[in-house]
Each structure stands twice: as structure tokens, then as C-alpha cells.
Amino acid sequence: MTLDILIAEDELGILASLDFILKRAGWSVQSVFDGQAAIESVKKLSPKVLVLDVMLPKKSGFEVLKHLRKESESKDLPILILTAKGQKRDKELAKELGATAFITKPYANVEVVETVRSLLHKSKDIQGLK
Amino acid sequence: MRAPIGFRIRNQRKSLAISQARLAKTIGISASYLNLIEASKRDVGGALLQKIAKSLELNIEQLTGESEQRLITDLGEAFADPIMGEVNLSQSEIAQMVVRSPKMANSFVQLYRAYVDSNASNQVYSNRLRADPLFSELLHQVLSQVTAIRSSAEILETVGDLSVQESGRFLASIGHESRLMSDVAQTLIGHFDQTSQNRRSITPTRELDDYIIEEHNYFPLLEDAALSLRLEIVKFNRFDENALLEQLENKFSITLKNPNEKKSAKRNIDDKKKNISTQFEYCKKSKTVWFSGTSRASTRQFQLALLYAQLSVGDLIKAQSNDPFFTLGDTKKLAAKYIASYIAGAMIFPYDEFLQDVQDSQYDIDHLGQKYTASFEQVAHRLVTLRQKEASGVAFGFLRSDPAGRLTKHFPLPGLLLPNSGHACPLWAIYGAFASSEPIVRQVVRFADGSRYFFIAKTTSKRLSTFNSQRMNSSVMLACDINDAKNIVYSRGLDLENEDSDVEVGPSCRLCTLKHCVHRQEPALYPV
Incomplete structure (x- = not known):
């Protein structure tokens, strides 16, 4: 079965609630806790959407983003960046590196669910084109 | 009136x-x-x-x-x-x-x-808050904890059919995150208490740092003054030690004392008392300058340019060091020294010409040193100030350490925390340079927040050594953002994209968030 969403987040409290709300919305979800594992899991599991925290151990979210955009299999993968760094500079950097969407912590659950929903649609469109 | x-x-x-x-x-x-x-x-x-x-x-x-x-x-x-x-x-x-x-x-x-x-005090505080790594880290933790609490609370509030175990799990998560947040709040309060106690003792070095950051390490007024002074020197000659001496004699009737002569009796006694051996002396009374026989050409040129600047544009140096930004008397003294050195540096390395040479040589410091009769440290120093908006070089931070590892000089790089005293992270190239047989030590480092920098370091000596006068070694390091490294000759042969070979470092043990670092010598200021 294809995986819908991969979450890369090292804060366990946030991860538990993200996992719950996304599964409850009817999607299959798996999680990793650091940047290196995120890169490996994207390759292995081919998720439709990646929810990516910026402050991750081993490799930061920005480094993961940069890496994934260079790989042909993940260059179009819809990626939602979650960060407590809400400054304009970080948003610009995320955009520059190829993030599809950006949400600043603390967020409302519905905001995450709706953004992921639209990214899944986007993923479907991309798959359709292929 | x-x-x-x-x-x-x-x-x-x-x-x-x-x-x-x-x-x-x-x-x-x-x-x-x-x-x-x-x-x-x-x-x-x-x-x-x-x-x-x-x-x-x-x-x-x-x-x-x-x-x-x-x-x-x-x-x-x-x-x-x-x-x-x-x-x-x-x-x-x-x-x-x-x-x-x-x-x-x-x-x-x-x-x-x-x-x-x-207003001046507010400015100092706001600069400090912006640059405070602990404050930034703690705020990040608070935001993460608030996110977990808010998200869990929303689930408890909006999902009607939660099982008992699920409710218990989210309630426990809220409890856990709240307790963590209380710890962070207490650390923050402790930090601010300490900050307010330290208000009276804001160090002059730190205050000068804030000023340098505020001005982006570039001072157009000083550049202009330096250029005019350089023109006075090169009017009849090329710019070198002899031309400087000639112009010092013409303008201020200052002559060079025979290097074989002893320095003044008073300075000799002072130096003996302090157990130091000076390289240069200027005697106001006799209007003479004296250099030790072991001084290097680069030291002589720099000291003469410094003296020429101090005597020619003393008023400008005084006015600049009286900037209302400086709230401490000692900062003004420190600033006057910094400003005079800045002018001397800008006289030796005129901005436009030097920037061109820098770019042509791809920041080859030793090559630039040969061209301008300057030491590694002097060139590195000047590179830090190439920050003119319209024509800037790579943004560098600068550090100097003595062989005991103590940091003796530094210029900040916004975004990278360079400790201004004490010791940096022991893994930094600045320390490796003392032990390395390589002329330049190169290093790509990664901090816990994922930011990556390129470090280069070299051990230098200010004077020639003799049996009676020991070498005075220090290590000089330049740091720049990893994205700028490709423009620098020293990055040749390094795979800058490959993060696997990065050296994981922190700013210093107290401020480092790496969890399992075997090099840790001191506990971190906040829980890791």
C-alpha cells in the first residue's frame, strides 16, 4: 500500500497529535525523528506528502529539503514545512529551496489537515500527469 | 547668542x-x-x-x-x-x-x-536580544511546547469519540509539555535576572561588538579618511615603510631611532616590570620611533600607518569613539583603538584596489600578504571590513586565540556565535591550527540547528624569534557561511555539498546543544 504522509518531527508531543489528526482524516501516516531518516524514508516509502519540521537532529529540515529537490524521485514531492521560526527570512529560504507549503508553529490542527489535503490533491495531479 | x-x-x-x-x-x-x-x-x-x-x-x-x-x-x-x-x-x-x-x-x-x-541603552539591549543564542533557543522550545499543548487540547475539545486511552494520552502530553514549559520559563527568568544584574557590567568588548554589527563592519567616513592619508603618502612615493617614515618626518618631524639603540630608559624599565618585550615605541618628547630588531616588515608598516593616522586624524578618531552608542567609558577607549587600527588597515589596503585583488586571487591570504607587505592576520582583519553595500566581499567572522586556547580578539559574523572571550568549541579549526603541519587548516562545520560554515585557520607569529625573545604564536581563524565557501581558494578539493563529512560543533560547551558530544568540558546552560 502506498504511504500517504511521512512526518519528520523530533518533538514527541507534536508528533503524537499530528499522527492522530492525520490518521483520523483517513490517511496512512508514518513518522521519523531526524533529517537523515527523513531522506532515507522518502526513498524507501515514496510518500505522497512529506510534513517536515525545520529544527531536526542530524540534518535540518532545510538541508533535507535541499537534498530531496536534487533527487529525481523526490523533486516534485509536495513538502509542507513546519517551523517555529516564522521570520520572513525563513519563509523565503523555504520557498527558495522548493517547499510547497509553510506553516508556522503554533498552528491550528485544521490548518495542517486542510493544507495536507490540498497537497495530496496536488500529488494526485502530479501522479496523473506521469 | x-x-x-x-x-x-x-x-x-x-x-x-x-x-x-x-x-x-x-x-x-x-x-x-x-x-x-x-x-x-x-x-x-x-x-x-x-x-x-x-x-x-x-x-x-x-x-x-x-x-x-x-x-x-x-x-x-x-x-x-x-x-x-x-x-x-x-x-x-x-x-x-x-x-x-x-x-x-x-x-x-x-x-x-x-x-x-x-534610547542608546534600548538599542544596546535590542541588539543583544537579537543576537542572544540562549534566548533564541528557549523561545524555540516554548513555541514547540505551545504547539504540542494547543494541538492536543484541540483534539480533546473537538473529537467527540476519543477512547479513554486516547484521551489519557493527550492529557498526559499536555501535562508533560506544561511541566517542560515551566522549566524553560524558569531558565528564561534566571537568564533575565542575570542580564539585568549584568547591566552595569556590560563588557566594553561586547558593546563595541554591537556597534560593529550595527555598522555592518564598514565605516565609510574612516575609509575616506584612510584614502586621503594614503594619497599623502603615495604622492611622491609608493606606499611602504620608507614612504611612511619620510612623510612622518615631513609632516610631524618624526625620525627613526637607530634600531641598534636601546628603547627609552622608561619604556625599558616598564617592559621589564611587565615582563614583556615590545616591538615598537613612539616617544612624543623626542619625536622618535623605534623598532625592535626582531619586528617584521608587516608590523613596522602597520605601526607607522597607525601612528600617521593617530597624528593626522586624531579629531576624527576622538569624535567617532565618542559615539552616543557607547555607554561605558572603557568602550570609548577600546573604540578609539579599533578606529585607529581600522584607518591604518584601510590605508595599507585601499578598498577598491584590494577588493579587486581579493577577488582575483579568490581570497588567497598569503598571496595578498606578499603583495601588500602584510601579515596573515592583517589581511584577514581587512577582509572582515570589505562590507561596502555596493561592492562587498564575502562576509567573514574573525577570531584569534593564544596557544593556551584563550580568545584574544574577535570580530562577529551575524548569525554565527563567536565567543568574545574564554574558549570556543575545542573542535574548531582555530585550535587545530596550532597542532597541524598544514599551512592552512580548513574545516566545514555544522551546528546543532543545521547551519553550516566554512572555517580556515593558521598559526602566525608577530615577530621573528631569537634565543632571548620567544616566538609569540597565535592562531587566526576566518569563518564564513558555507554558501560563500566556493568563492574561496581554500575550499578547492573539498566536497562542500556532502554534509556527511561535516564536523559537528557548537559555539562553546556552555552554549552547545549537542547531546552526546565526547568533547564536552562544561555542562550546557540549558538542558540538552
Whole structure:
């Protein structure tokens, strides 16, 4: 079965609630806790959407983003960046590196669910084109 | 504009209820002459003015208006401040204000000074908060905890069919995150208490740092001054040690003491007491300069340029080091030293020409050193200041360490925390350079937040060594963002994209968030 969403987040409290709300919305979800594992899991599991925290151990979210955009299999993968760094500079950097969407912590659950929903649609469109 | 003396004499006389005739008699002049003085039709000064002042219980400054003049100038400055908006008072209106209500005018000036001081202080604080790594880290933790709490609370609030285990799990998560947040809040309060206690002891180095960051390490006024001074030197000669000596003699009658001669007796005794061996001496009295036989050409050139700058543009150095930004007396002294060195550096390495050479050589410091007869440290120093907006070089941070690992000099790079004293992370190239046989130590480092930098370091010596004078080694390091590394010759052969070979580092043990670092010597300031 294809995986819908991969979450890369090292804060366990946030991860538990993200996992719950996304599964409850009817999607299959798996999680990793650091940047290196995120890169490996994207390759292995081919998720439709990646929810990516910026402050991750081993490799930061920005480094993961940069890496994934260079790989042909993940260059179009819809990626939602979650960060407590809400400054304009970080948003610009995320955009520059190829993030599809950006949400600043603390967020409302519905905001995450709706953004992921639209990214899944986007993923479907991309798959359709292929 | 001065309030007239006669007016003040009459005012004070009346306020003391002394008649014109009585005062005239006391001071030994006719009443009609005193009348002329009070009507400002006769000048008054010397012994007579002193007598009048004494009889009217005033001091001379109050009568002549010197203190009022200062007040008028201060008020003029206050009313010229943009904060006063449309209030345009003329000089005569200000003078009248001072004459009629001196106490009120004085209070106004005091209030304005307090406002200026408080503004300067706010600026120092806001700069510090922006650059404070602990504050930034703790705020990040708070935001993460708030996110977990908010998200869990929303689930408990909006999902009606939660099982008992699920509810328990999210309630436990809220409890756990709240407790963590209390710990963070306490650390924050502790940090701020410490910060406010430290207010009186903000270090001059730190204050100067804030100033350098604020100005982006580039000072157009000083660059202009340096260029003019350089032109004075190169008018007839090329720019070198001999040309500097020649111009010092022409302009200030300063001559070079024979290097075989001893330095002045006083300096000799001072140095012996301090157990140091100086490389350079300038004696104001005899107008001579002296260099130790072991001094390097680069040191001699720099010291002569520094002396030339100090003597030629002393007023500019003084004015710049009196910037209201500096709230501590010691910072002003430190700033004066920094500014004079900045000018000397800019004289040796004229901005445009040097930038071109820098770019042509791809920041090859030793090559640049040979071209400009400069040491590695002097070139590195100048590279840090190539920050002119329209024509800038790579943004560098600079550090110097003694062989004991203590940091003795630093220039900040926004975004990278360079400790300004004590010790940096022991893994940094600046320390590796002491042990390495390589001429330059190169390093790609990664911090816990994922940011990556390129470090280069080299061990240098300020003077030639002899049996009696030991080498004075120090290690000099330049740091730049990883994205700039490709423009630098020293990155050749390194795979900058490959993060696997990065060295994981922190700023210093106290501020490092790496969890399992085997090199940790001190506990972190906050939980890792």
C-alpha cells in the first residue's frame, strides 16, 4: 500500500497529535525523528506528502529539503514545512529551496489537515500527469 | 547668542531688593555709571565685574552667561532633534527661554539627555536580544511546547469519540509539555535576572561588538579618511615603510631611532616590570620611533600607518569613539583603538584596489600578504571590513586565540556565535591550527540547528624569534557561511555539498546543544 504522509518531527508531543489528526482524516501516516531518516524514508516509502519540521537532529529540515529537490524521485514531492521560526527570512529560504507549503508553529490542527489535503490533491495531479 | 550682562545685573539686584544707588556705592562707582551698565550701554569686566558678582551673590559664570550659553547650545541641540517635529524655535526664542526660566530650561535639557541615554541603552539591549543564542533557543522550545499543548487540547475539545486511552494520552502530553514549559520559563527568568544584574557590567568588548554589527563592519567616513592619508603618502612615493617614515618626518618631524639603540630608559624599565618585550615605541618628547630588531616588515608598516593616522586624524578618531552608542567609558577607549587600527588597515589596503585583488586571487591570504607587505592576520582583519553595500566581499567572522586556547580578539559574523572571550568549541579549526603541519587548516562545520560554515585557520607569529625573545604564536581563524565557501581558494578539493563529512560543533560547551558530544568540558546552560 502506498504511504500517504511521512512526518519528520523530533518533538514527541507534536508528533503524537499530528499522527492522530492525520490518521483520523483517513490517511496512512508514518513518522521519523531526524533529517537523515527523513531522506532515507522518502526513498524507501515514496510518500505522497512529506510534513517536515525545520529544527531536526542530524540534518535540518532545510538541508533535507535541499537534498530531496536534487533527487529525481523526490523533486516534485509536495513538502509542507513546519517551523517555529516564522521570520520572513525563513519563509523565503523555504520557498527558495522548493517547499510547497509553510506553516508556522503554533498552528491550528485544521490548518495542517486542510493544507495536507490540498497537497495530496496536488500529488494526485502530479501522479496523473506521469 | 548671549543674554546681556546688564539685564542679569538688574534682574538679580531687583530680586535682592537692592537699590541702584546702594549697589553703586558698594562697588565704588556712580549710580549713573551703573545705570549705563545695566542698560548694556557700557561694557563691564575684570575687577569691577567680580565686585558686582560678589555683591549680588552670584558667580562670574552666572553673570557673564557662560553657563547660560551652554544651556542655549544644549537646548538648540534638543530642539533640532527630529522627535520635536514641527517645534521650530529660533535661537533668540531659545535664549529668551534660558534667560526667563533658566531652571525650566535646565530641566528640559536634563530630560532630553535622559531620553537620548535611554534610547542608546534600548538599542544596546535590542541588539543583544537579537543576537542572544540562549534566548533564541528557549523561545524555540516554548513555541514547540505551545504547539504540542494547543494541538492536543484541540483534539480533546473537538473529537467527540476519543477512547479513554486516547484521551489519557493527550492529557498526559499536555501535562508533560506544561511541566517542560515551566522549566524553560524558569531558565528564561534566571537568564533575565542575570542580564539585568549584568547591566552595569556590560563588557566594553561586547558593546563595541554591537556597534560593529550595527555598522555592518564598514565605516565609510574612516575609509575616506584612510584614502586621503594614503594619497599623502603615495604622492611622491609608493606606499611602504620608507614612504611612511619620510612623510612622518615631513609632516610631524618624526625620525627613526637607530634600531641598534636601546628603547627609552622608561619604556625599558616598564617592559621589564611587565615582563614583556615590545616591538615598537613612539616617544612624543623626542619625536622618535623605534623598532625592535626582531619586528617584521608587516608590523613596522602597520605601526607607522597607525601612528600617521593617530597624528593626522586624531579629531576624527576622538569624535567617532565618542559615539552616543557607547555607554561605558572603557568602550570609548577600546573604540578609539579599533578606529585607529581600522584607518591604518584601510590605508595599507585601499578598498577598491584590494577588493579587486581579493577577488582575483579568490581570497588567497598569503598571496595578498606578499603583495601588500602584510601579515596573515592583517589581511584577514581587512577582509572582515570589505562590507561596502555596493561592492562587498564575502562576509567573514574573525577570531584569534593564544596557544593556551584563550580568545584574544574577535570580530562577529551575524548569525554565527563567536565567543568574545574564554574558549570556543575545542573542535574548531582555530585550535587545530596550532597542532597541524598544514599551512592552512580548513574545516566545514555544522551546528546543532543545521547551519553550516566554512572555517580556515593558521598559526602566525608577530615577530621573528631569537634565543632571548620567544616566538609569540597565535592562531587566526576566518569563518564564513558555507554558501560563500566556493568563492574561496581554500575550499578547492573539498566536497562542500556532502554534509556527511561535516564536523559537528557548537559555539562553546556552555552554549552547545549537542547531546552526546565526547568533547564536552562544561555542562550546557540549558538542558540538552
